Amino acid sequence: xxxxxxxxxxxxxxxxxxxxxxxxxxxxxxxxxxxxxxxxxxxxxxxxxxxxxxxxxxxxxxxxxxxxxxxxxxxxxxxxxxxxxxxxxxxxxxxxxxxxxxxxxxxxxxxxxxxxxxxxxxxxxxxxxxxxxxxx
Numbered sequence: 001x002x003x004x005x006x007x008x009x010x011x012x013x014x015x016x017x018x019x020x021x022x023x024x025x026x027x028x029x030x031x032x033x034x035x036x037x038x039x040x041x042x043x044x045x046x047x048x049x050x051x052x053x054x055x056x057x058x059x060x061x062x063x064x065x066x067x068x069x070x071x072x073x074x075x076x077x078x079x080x081x082x083x084x085x086x087x088x089x090x091x092x093x094x095x096x097x098x099x100x101x102x103x104x105x106x107x108x109x110x111x112x113x114x115x116x117x118x119x120x121x122x123x124x125x126x127x128x129x130x131x132x133x134x135x136x
Contacts, residue, residue: 002099003087004087007061007062008061008086009082009084010085012080013068013069019056029060030058039109044106048110051075054068055067084131086131087133089134092132099132102125105123120133
């Protein structure tokens, strides 16, 4: 079941440090870089691959997730701005499959063994993407 409590709002930004600084000045809270590494993913139209991402979060919930634009990915520079709304689910595989009937999976996390989905799925088909998150 999808938890209706919003976990975070994903925003693609052209420059992570500049966005962190600007939003900290505007909103009055700091951001923390939580990821600066390769993310193993699977895209239905492409082969498995690793995408280098840089991501920062605000400490408040629902969080603001800032993702530095990465060319040739779902986080491409032409997608700067509101990117997705994220919700936690009890069973990522089952809930992703249900949502995919109306909103296809664009990309999902995978583990070293090639198992999918792990950690997250992005679904397209509306005004913005919906991200489903595995329980933490």
